[in-house]
Amino acid sequence: MRIAFTHNLQLSDAEEEAEFDTPATVEMMTRALRNLGHEVEPLEVSGPASRVVARLEALAPDLVFNTAEGSRGRFREAFFPALFDRLSLPFTGSDAWVCALTLDKHLSKLLVQQHGVKTPRWRFVERMSDLEGIELRFPVIAKPNYEGSSKGVTVDSVVEDLAGLRRLAFDLLGRFPTGLLVEEFIVGRDIVVPFLEKASAQTGGVLTPASYRWDAEAIAGRKYQLYDYELKTTNYMATHVDVPATITEAQTAEAMRMSQVAFRALGCRDVGRIDLRLADTGELYFIEINALPSLESGASIYESAKLAGLETPEAVLGTVVESAAERFGLKMTRKKRRPKIRVGLAYNLRRTQTTGEGGADVEAEYDTPETISALKLAIASYGHEVVDLEATPELVAILPASGVDVVFNVAEGTAGRFREAQVPALLELLGIPYTGSDPTALSLGLDKSLAKKVVRQAGFLTPDEFVMTTGKERLPKGMNFPVIIKPLAEGSSKGILDSSVCVDEAGLREVAQRAVGTYGQAMLVETYLPGREFTVALLGERRPRVLPPMEILFTAEAGKLPIYSFESKFESKGVAFECPAKTDPALGRELERVAKGVFTALGCRDVARIDLRLDAQGRVAFIECNPLPGLSPGFSDMCVIAEKAGIDYRTLVGEILAPALRRLRHQQRQRSIAGRLS
Numbered sequence: 001m002r003i004a005f006t007h008n009l010q011l012s013d014a015e016e017e018a019e020f021d022t023p024a025t026v027e028m029m030t031r032a033l034r035n036l037g038h039e040v041e042p043l044e045v046s047g048p049a050s051r052v053v054a055r056l057e058a059l060a061p062d063l064v065f066n067t068a069e070g071s072r073g074r075f076r077e078a079f080f081p082a083l084f085d086r087l088s089l090p091f092t093g094s095d096a097w098v099c100a101l102t103l104d105k106h107l108s109k110l111l112v113q114q115h116g117v118k119t120p121r122w123r124f125v126e127r128m129s130d131l132e133g134i135e136l137r138f139p140v141i142a143k144p145n146y147e148g149s150s151k152g153v154t155v156d157s158v159v160e161d162l163a164g165l166r167r168l169a170f171d172l173l174g175r176f177p178t179g180l181l182v183e184e185f186i187v188g189r190d191i192v193v194p195f196l197e198k199a200s201a202q203t204g205g206v207l208t209p210a211s212y213r214w215d216a217e218a219i220a221g222r223k224y225q226l227y228d229y230e231l232k233t234t235n236y237m238a239t240h241v242d243v244p245a246t247i248t249e250a251q252t253a254e255a256m257r258m259s260q261v262a263f264r265a266l267g268c269r270d271v272g273r274i275d276l277r278l279a280d281t282g283e284l285y286f287i288e289i290n291a292l293p294s295l296e297s298g299a300s301i302y303e304s305a306k307l308a309g310l311e312t313p314e315a316v317l318g319t320v321v322e323s324a325a326e327r328f329g330l331k332m333t334r335k336k337r338r339p340k341i342r343v344g345l346a347y348n349l350r351r352t353q354t355t356g357e358g359g360a361d362v363e364a365e366y367d368t369p370e371t372i373s374a375l376k377l378a379i380a381s382y383g384h385e386v387v388d389l390e391a392t393p394e395l396v397a398i399l400p401a402s403g404v405d406v407v408f409n410v411a412e413g414t415a416g417r418f419r420e421a422q423v424p425a426l427l428e429l430l431g432i433p434y435t436g437s438d439p440t441a442l443s444l445g446l447d448k449s450l451a452k453k454v455v456r457q458a459g460f461l462t463p464d465e466f467v468m469t470t471g472k473e474r475l476p477k478g479m480n481f482p483v484i485i486k487p488l489a490e491g492s493s494k495g496i497l498d499s500s501v502c503v504d505e506a507g508l509r510e511v512a513q514r515a516v517g518t519y520g521q522a523m524l525v526e527t528y529l530p531g532r533e534f535t536v537a538l539l540g541e542r543r544p545r546v547l548p549p550m551e552i553l554f555t556a557e558a559g560k561l562p563i564y565s566f567e568s569k570f571e572s573k574g575v576a577f578e579c580p581a582k583t584d585p586a587l588g589r590e591l592e593r594v595a596k597g598v599f600t601a602l603g604c605r606d607v608a609r610i611d612l613r614l615d616a617q618g619r620v621a622f623i624e625c626n627p628l629p630g631l632s633p634g635f636s637d638m639c640v641i642a643e644k645a646g647i648d649y650r651t652l653v654g655e656i657l658a659p660a661l662r663r664l665r666h667q668q669r670q671r672s673i674a675g676r677l678s
Contacts, residue, residue, distance in 0.1 A: 001332065002039045002383060003321070004061040004089075005030060006052070006068045006080060009044045018149040018233055019069040025296040032313040033065065036321070039383055045080065046071060050545055051651055052080075056087060057658030058382045060341065060665075062330060063321065064091035069292060074146045074178055077103045077292055090328035092320050094291040098267045102291040105145050105181045108266060112286050115265040117258050119286045120277070122183035125169060134162070134182070139224070141185040142168050144176035148290060150229040152176055158185050158224050186277040186285050190227050191245050193259040194293065194301035195272040196316065198323040199308045206263065207304035209255045209276075211245035214238050243303040247278060254284050262286060270323040273301065340385040341661070344404035346411040346423045346434075347372055348391050364494050364566070365412040371632040378653035379408055391423050400430060406664045407434040408657055410631060417489040417521075420446050420628055433663040435656050437627040441603040445627045446489045448524045451602060452622065458601035460594055461621040463613075465526035471512030475505060482528040482561055485511055487519045494566060495519055501528055501561045529621055531614025533564060534581055536595035537629070537641040538608050539655050544599050546592045547645045548580030550637060564611075577637075579644040587620075594620045602627070607656045609638055631656075 010020035026042055033040045041059050045052045045068045064084050070076025082096035102108050106124040113119050121136055139160045144152040152172060159165045172180050190212050197205040212227055218238030231239050259274045266289055273293035277285045293301060305316045325332055350366035376386045387404050389395060391411035407427055413419025421439035444451055452462040466476050467488060482503045487495035495515055502508040512523050533552045538544040554562035558574030567573055595610045602625055609629040612620050630636035633649045642652045
């Protein structure tokens with residue numbers, strides 16, 4: 001089974017990361033799951049949710065093993081289960097509703113109390129005025145209502161009078177403004193009851209209770225026995241877990257009964273933990289429930305599971321997987337791994353040097369062997385099989401027999417205005433899903449003049465332009481110099497040289513005639529825009545995500561009429577790059593608006609890069625669109641922008657691949673439905 005192991009990684013001792021998994025825990029759990037025969041992809045989820053979605057879709061796991069706590073808000077533990085539901089991904093543990101409910105100590109107490117489970121009396125406090133008329137018996141304990149891992153709980157959390165409670169509540173509300181739980185403090189000790197749903201049918205998954213014991217010096221001077229934040233984190237070596245708990249048989253039976261009721265009432269699935277308090281009088285009280293319990297080495301769940309015959313972490317984690325698999329109707333395939341998705345990598349290989357003038361840029365848009373290797377490694381890292389598909393004329397015969405499920409397309413094609421659409425058109429004919437834009441968008445984007453017409457029709461600004469096919473055409477009336485001339489259907493700044501900016505008609509005609517002869521195609525002439533130049537990268541389908549803009553900064557070496565030429569692109573002469581670009585809020589919003597609008601108007605999909613430049617009035621104008629941007633690690637603008645946005649190369653490739661895999665799954669579902677109906 002292919003498993004994505006989603007988690008938050010603890011990188012510091014900061015309180016806000018107290019609930020996260022340590023590197024040692026992640027390594028132990030990953031190793032244990034792999035020892036069970038599963039393919040496991042550890043997936044740290046602390047970054048943007050869009051990145052998590054892309055990596056999950058690129059990986060296409062059979063199951064998500066989830067320990068992610070989320071990062072902020074009262075709904076944080078529920079966020080990822082809700083996301084998995086939205087993506088139709090099976091996952092371990094409780095659903096979003098249960099995770100939201102169990103994080104809320106106040107609501108979970110109300111619910112278990114209604115089912116006859118004894119709890120200390122409490123009050124939910126959102127503001128200082130909520131303390132008015134409080135009728136709880138002192139001492140009381142105050143703690144954050146929406147936190148775990150004893151966050152906000154210290155030796156000073158237990159107070160013995162109203163004045164002390166006011167001081168404590170004022171301090172805690174400043175740190176945890178979403179609310180506090182103030183409850184009567186039960187003088188006694190903590191009992192913990194782990195839960196593994198499939199561990200024991202007889203007990204409904206409730207395991208033998210455990211109790212905590214501390215080194216004498218660690219709790220010296222404390223009036224009350226309390227498992228606070230210090231003992232749980234900084235002084236954890238002084239904490240010991242006793243299994244079974246050092247309580248009577250009758251108390252053990254009652255603890256398990258109360259826990260069975262609470263787990264059923266709250267709807268916990270697969271794994272969990274309940275904290276009880278055993279009073280000095282012998283009575284047991286429900287304190288709180290954790291739907292995402294600690295699974296670090298030595299945790300109480302492992303020790304209690306041993307008494308149920310689950311001797312190792314592998315056995316415990318395997319039980320969690322089996323429980324979730326049964327719930328979602330998954331077949332356990334430990335011995336026989338599922339077939340890998342065959343991802344074809346369609347590309348054109350660069351075999352010549354791309355520097356200098358005079359036609360030496362023939363293969364400038366093609367990819368180097370190093371780029372192809374990097375792409376293959378990134379795709380394969382998601383567990384897929386990669387098939388080489390060099391876009392030569394032989395591809396027409398090779399592709400149908402390749403057996404690929406989906407194609408990652410970076411092929412530029414070989415000739416003509418339709419060349420970037422050649423491979424996608426063939427894939428459309430064969431019914432093979434692929435990454436990137438369709439043939440229409442690719443053809444439109446490659447023809448700079450047609451693209452500008454469409455973008456203007458959509459209401460966006462473009463420089464004035466016209467097409468020269470021989471260099472002898474009559475110039476349009478009102479044509480103002482300077483102008484820039486470039487090949488109509490080329491990318492990678494091919495044909496854009498220092499001489500491409502013309503200040504008079506004679507110079508324009510000379511450059512045009514030479515360029516038409518060199519490139520064998522029409523030339524686009526457009527008004528030179530004197531303002532700042534930006535390139536904006538986008539990822540996604542109908543609602544693309546706009547990454548921070550990159551600005552092309554021109555140095556004195558670029559001259560008085562600077563452009564982002566072929567030479568400056570490949571030899572970094574006269575230019576520097578700044579990402580994210582320094583823009584005021586208004587300009588930043590306008591760059592994003594125009595980039596999104598162009599992406600939509602041209603029908604782009606999955607990935608694109610939009611070049612924009614400011615005119616003399618500072619307005620944002622569309623220059624050109626590249627729906628097939630370069631993906632050379634550390635060099636291509638797309639990769640540099642993504643890296644500055646916190647997206648590493650592997651994740652970038654995964655984000656581009658994810659929509660194609662989505663389309664593959666949709667296609668497979670449609671075929672399955674058609675097969676059942678036939």
